[in-house]
Amino acid sequence: MQKVNRLKPFFENLVFEREDNNMIINFGPQHPSSHGQLRLILELDGELVTRAIPDVGYLHRGMEKMAENMIYNEFLPTTDRMDYIASTSNNYGFALAVEKLIGLEVPRRAQIIRMMLLELSRLTSHLFWIATHALDVGAMTVFLYAFREREYAMDLFEEYCGARLTHSAVRIGGVPLDLPQKWLIHLMKFINDMPEAIETYEGLLDQNRIWKMRLEEVGVITPEMAQSWGCSGPMLRGSGIAWDIRKEEPYELYDEVEFDVPVSDRCDSYGRYKIHMQEMRESLKILKQLIPMYKETSPELMAHAPKYISAPKEQIMTQNYSLMQHFVLVTQGMRPPVGEVYVATESPKGELGFYINSQGDPYPYRLKLRAPSFWHTSILQELLPGQYLADVVTIIGNANIVFGEIDR
Amino acid sequence: MRQYIDKKNTQKKAYYNDRFYKAPQVPKEEVDSDEVFAKDVESLSSKFNLKETYIQRGQLVVYIEAKDIVKVMTFLRDELDYNFLSELSAIDWLAKSGEFEIFYQMLSTSKRKRMRVKYFIKEKQEIQSVMGIYKSADWAEREMYDMFGVKITGHHYMKRILMPDDWHDHPLRKTYPLHGDEEAQWYEIDKIFGKEYRDIIGPEERDSAKIVEKDTHNFARIKHEVPFGAEYSEEPVDTDYQEEDGILIVRKLSKKDVKILKERP
Numbered sequence: 270m271q272k273v274n275r276l277k278p279f280f281e282n283l284v285f286e287r288e289d290n291n292m293i294i295n296f297g298p299q300h301p302s303s304h305g306q307l308r309l310i311l312e313l314d315g316e317l318v319t320r321a322i323p324d325v326g327y328l329h330r331g332m333e334k335m336a337e338n339m340i341y342n343e344f345l346p347t348t349d350r351m352d353y354i355a356s357t358s359n360n361y362g363f364a365l366a367v368e369k370l371i372g373l374e375v376p377r378r379a380q381i382i383r384m385m386l387l388e389l390s391r392l393t394s395h396l397f398w399i400a401t402h403a404l405d406v407g408a409m410t411v412f413l414y415a416f417r418e419r420e421y422a423m424d425l426f427e428e429y430c431g432a433r434l435t436h437s438a439v440r441i442g443g444v445p446l447d448l449p450q451k452w453l454i455h456l457m458k459f460i461n462d463m464p465e466a467i468e469t470y471e472g473l474l475d476q477n478r479i480w481k482m483r484l485e486e487v488g489v490i491t492p493e494m495a496q497s498w499g500c501s502g503p504m505l506r507g508s509g510i511a512w513d514i515r516k517e518e519p520y521e522l523y524d525e526v527e528f529d530v531p532v533s534d535r536c537d538s539y540g541r542y543k544i545h546m547q548e549m550r551e552s553l554k555i556l557k558q559l560i561p562m563y564k565e566t567s568p569e570l571m572a573h574a575p576k577y578i579s580a581p582k583e584q585i586m587t588q589n590y591s592l593m594q595h596f597v598l599v600t601q602g603m604r605p606p607v608g609e610v611y612v613a614t615e616s617p618k619g620e621l622g623f624y625i626n627s628q629g630d631p632y633p634y635r636l637k638l639r640a641p642s643f644w645h646t647s648i649l650q651e652l653l654p655g656q657y658l659a660d661v662v663t664i665i666g667n668a669n670i671v672f673g674e675i676d677r
Numbered sequence: 678m679r680q681y682i683d684k685k686n687t688q689k690k691a692y693y694n695d696r697f698y699k700a701p702q703v704p705k706e707e708v709d710s711d712e713v714f715a716k717d718v719e720s721l722s723s724k725f726n727l728k729e730t731y732i733q734r735g736q737l738v739v740y741i742e743a744k745d746i747v748k749v750m751t752f753l754r755d756e757l758d759y760n761f762l763s764e765l766s767a768i769d770w771l772a773k774s775g776e777f778e779i780f781y782q783m784l785s786t787s788k789r790k791r792m793r794v795k796y797f798i799k800e801k802q803e804i805q806s807v808m809g810i811y812k813s814a815d816w817a818e819r820e821m822y823d824m825f826g827v828k829i830t831g832h833h834y835m836k837r838i839l840m841p842d843d844w845h846d847h848p849l850r851k852t853y854p855l856h857g858d859e860e861a862q863w864y865e866i867d868k869i870f871g872k873e874y875r876d877i878i879g880p881e882e883r884d885s886a887k888i889v890e891k892d893t894h895n896f897a898r899i900k901h902e903v904p905f906g907a908e909y910s911e912e913p914v915d916t917d918y919q920e921e922d923g924i925l926i927v928r929k930l931s932k933k934d935v936k937i938l939k940e941r942p
Contacts, residue, residue, distance in 0.1 A: 326839035333824075334848055338689040338855060369734055370703060424941060496760045499813030512786050601691055608703025610734050611782050611793065613763065624782065626768055629700025631691050639764040639782070647816040676839060 290314055298327045302405040302662045305672025307646065313658060321653035321661075323646050328676035336636040340602025341367050341441060344636075349435035351640060351674040354397050355390035357426075358616040359674075360439040365520060366612040366623035367441045370605045371577050376569035379443035380521045385456070385559050386429070386438055387521075388552040392463070393422045394617035394669075395545050395552075399470055402542075402666040406483050411473050418466045421459055428452055441603075442578040443571035453560055460553050467549055474542070484539040488652055488664040491536060498648040501641050502619025503548065504668065507541035509534040514615040526558045538667040545669075577603040602631030618642055618669050640674035686772040686851045705731040713788050717757050725749055737792035743779075743804060749794060750781070750810045759783040759792065762811035765818065767825045769851045775800055777827055781807070798827070806831040824849035 296309035303309070306327030312320035332351070336344045348359040361383060368375065375383075400415035423433045428449060430438035438444060474480045490500065495508040505512055513530040515523040531547035533540030572578055579598050580591035607629045613622040619641025626635040645668045653661055708718045708730050714737045718730050721739065725748070728740040741749050753759040764782035771777070774797075781794040798804055806829045807814045818829050819838040826847035829835060837844060846853055862880040863872075870878065900913040 322834075326837075326841075329839040331848055334853075334855075337849075372703075421941070494812075497812040499761055499763060499811065501763075510786065517786070517789050601693060604691075604698075604700060606701040606703045608705075608733060610703070611736060611764070611791065613784075613791070620763060622764055622782070624764060624766075624780075627703075632689050634688075635768045637764060637766045643816065644813055647813065650815075651812070 291319065296661065298324075302666060304401065304665060304670055306676070307665065307670070307672065309649070309653075309661070311653070311658070311661070316658045318653045318656050318658060318661065321650050323649045325643075325646060325672070325675050328672045330677065332677040333636055333638060336633055338632060340631045341605070341633070342598075342602065344633075345439075345441065346435070346437045349437055351638065351677060352394075352616060352618060352621075352642070352671050353434060353673045354671055355394035355617045356434065357386045357390040357436050357438060358394075358614065358621060360437055361387055362612065362614045362616065362621045362623050364439050364441045365614060366610055366625050367605065368572075369612050370608065370610045370625055370627055371574070371603075372606075373442055373572045373574055373577065375443050375521075375572050376567075377522075378447070378563065378566035378568060379570045379572075381559050381563045381566060382444045382448060382570075383439055384521050384523070384526075385556060385563075386426075386436070386444075388555050388559075389422050389425060390436075391552050391617045392549055393419050393426075395549050396422065398545060398617075398669050399542075402669075403470075403474065403480075405662050405666040406480065408474065408477070408480060411470055414466065414469055414473075418463065421462070425452070425456060425459060428455065440571070442574065443569075445570070447568065447570060448563070453563070456556065457560065460556055463553050464550065467546060471546055481539065483660070483663050484537065484542060484667070486537050487656065487660045488538045488667055489536050490648070490652065494648070494651065498651070499644040500619070500648065501644070502615065502617070502669075503541050503544045504619060504641075504645055504648075506530065506532045506544055508536050514613055514620060518613070520614060522562070523555075525562070526555050528552075528555050538663055541667055577605070604629055604631050613639070616641060618671065618674075619645065621674075638674070638677050640677060642668075642670040642672070642675045643677075646670050646675055687853065687855055688851050689855075703733055705733050708732060708737065711737075713790055714792070717792070720756065721749070721752070724752060735791075737790070739792065739794050741794060741796050743796045743798050743802070746781075746794075746796065747805050747807060747810070750807045753783060753794070754810055757785070758787050759785045761786065762807070762813050762817075763791075765807075765814055765821065767821050767827050769825060769849065770797075771800060772851055777825060779804060779821075779827070801828075803828040803830050805829070808832055823847065826850065 292313045294311050294313060296311055297303040298306040298308040300307075306325075308324040308327070310322040310324065311318050330350070332347060335347060339347070345360055345363055348363045349356040351359045396415045396419040400412045400419070403411035403415070426436055426438070427433050429452060430436050430446065432438070438446075490504065490508050492508045492510055495505050495510060500508070501512070509532060511530050511532045514520075516530050528551045531544045531551065533544050571581065575591075575594050577598070579585065579595040580588070584591045585595045586592075605627045607627060609624070609626040611622055611624045613620045615621075620639065621641060622639030624635070624637040624639065625633050628634040649664070649668070652664055656664065709715050711732055714732060717737065718727070718739065721727060725745050726742055728742070730737070730739050732738070750762075761784035762781060763784050766780060768778040768780070776797045776799060778795060778797055783792045783794065785791075804827060806818055808818065808831070815832075815834075816838060818832055819834070819836060821827050822829055822835060823837040823840050824847055836842065840848065863875060865881060866875060866878050901909065902914065903909060
């Protein structure tokens with residue numbers, strides 16, 4: 270009789286005969302719930318994961334190298350392709366870093382439009398997250414509902430800038446366009462419709478027995494672990510550490526709007542699910558406050574800094590000097606001062622940081638992208654051992670990782 | 678022949694530089710201007726040799742000696758309460774001084790402060806891993822090795838992370854070529870057919886923007902496409918992309934079959 274775990278090897282270089290019951294399986298890189306090109310090498314004891322080695326790099330496009338050989342404005346659309354679920358947050362992170370390097374003041378109306386876009390992209394990202402995460406865990410209905418609402422948010426983006434996924438709607442120094450007519454009415458409609466939708470998701474999931482069984486006590490990240498592994502965003506707040514960059518180191522007008530930072534002490538996947546849900550409500554709260562603020566502003570949209578930013582279109586078309594400046598800025602690019610800056614913003618996934626080292630050239634000498642998902646994937650090697658194979662999918666989905674920004 | 682480019686620094690250069698242009702500096706402030714940072718630097722300098730300290734755009738920058746790094750990081754975490762290592766990487770100064778500059782971006786959530794620890798190393802010099810202090814250094818150090826070839830001692834799994842394991846050279850070095858070299862255009866022909874077929878097949882076309890005689894002109898102008906080299910004509914041509922009696926690729930829509938929504942339902 271054949272012994273189950275003592276298969277005779279057919280290949281000379283492979284050893285199937287093992288002392289213990291362990292098995293090594295390869296998860297991904299083409300796996301529907303690996304959220305991109307994540308490859309995991311898992312060592313299993315029965316169904317229990319004993320060792321996990323995440324392997325990334327299947328989507329590596331060398332963005333940092335590209336950045337070193339592009340002028341600053343040229344690189345901005347490339348950042349869209351990092352976290353493509355919420356591309357405005359990347360555009361904004363980069364634009365803010367360059368503005369900080371130069372020392373630019375952005376007009377108030379542009380700041381408000383940027384904040385609106387940022388919060389909308391946070392909503393699209395969280396909606397996408399809840400949809401795919403629920404689908405991974407087996408709740409098909411939530412996927413359909415959440416994608417419907419995400420579609421409405423994308424419609425708003427489309428109405429504003431024409432693009433749905435890769436917006437590039439934020440520029441260095443401000444925003445290129447004012448809000449179109451009726452946009453605020455549509456936004457208001459979206460804000461009014463959303464709370465009910467969020468309640469629907471929660472109604473489907475909160476007390477759902479399967480959902481609770483699959484999320485509770487799964488993927489426990491202790492506060493010490495979260496700090497040591499450099500977690501940020503909902504991953505950090507799910508471990509009971511109230512750290513939201515919008516609140517602690519406010520940028521734009523986040524210190525003028527009122528919102529709460531949801532924190533959970535549960536440390537598990539279910540706690541992080543609750544945080545995402547609550548964050549959507551907070552985003553809606555911020556959006557609601559921005560509408561009256563927008564109406565009080567004057568219509569400037571781009572910062573006035575002729576050395577770095579082109580003049581408005583009318584001025585370029587009518588004034589010779591502005592045209593010359595514009596020509597120089599387009600052909601040669603702006604030359605920020607010599608120095609370095611690290612700017613962190615709260616993207617939907619966590620701390621998105623841009624480190625720029627400028628040597629006074631039109632090209633950055635070094636640009637380092639600190640993408641939250643990269644650090645949230647590295648924690649998998651400590652998080653997965655001790656969990657069951659079925660929970661691996663829950664944990665990956667719950668970490669909200671996007672491969673565009675892990676591999677860059 | 679390809680134009681000769683300096684192999685030491687392949688970074689793109691500005692095509693025009695004003696001789697008299699002197700780039701301004703991002704202002705550096707004294708450490709004393711911030712109370713929290715002043716205290717941090719004071720306690721750091723009592724234990725370690727600090728080469729330079731200043732504040733730039735609200736963040737403290739401290740230059741230390743390479744050999745102190747593990748002790749400094751332990752001190753920062755345990756005594757000064759910098760509980761996050763947000764980022765760590767290198768900057769290539771090989772063409773200028775033969776050195777790498779390594780930076781560690783730190784965050785203290787209790788003080789709400791960010792600082793940067795930096796030091797220089799020679800090209801082949803090995804640095805110590807800080808993985809034992811901050812686990813987040815694990816992948817960041819692997820990435821640094823992958824991108825710059827900075828060797829790290831004391832790391833548990835020193836392997837490339839983004840590039841394939843058998844990759845040659847380190848992409849973020851300034852000496853790394855931006856385009857494929859001359860050999861690369863023969864690579865597939867040599868591999869598949871053999872060197873003797875080089876003359877017959879010719880080099881691989883690596884310029885995606887190159888125009889060949891098979892391309893058509895004005896392909897974006899529907900009904901005005903002309904063959905390559907021909908003059909543009911105002912007369913509309915009825916080009917039908919549909920094969921005769923084939924399966925319909927595009928179904929022609931009539932206006933009355935289409936329902937146009939005024940507003941989203």
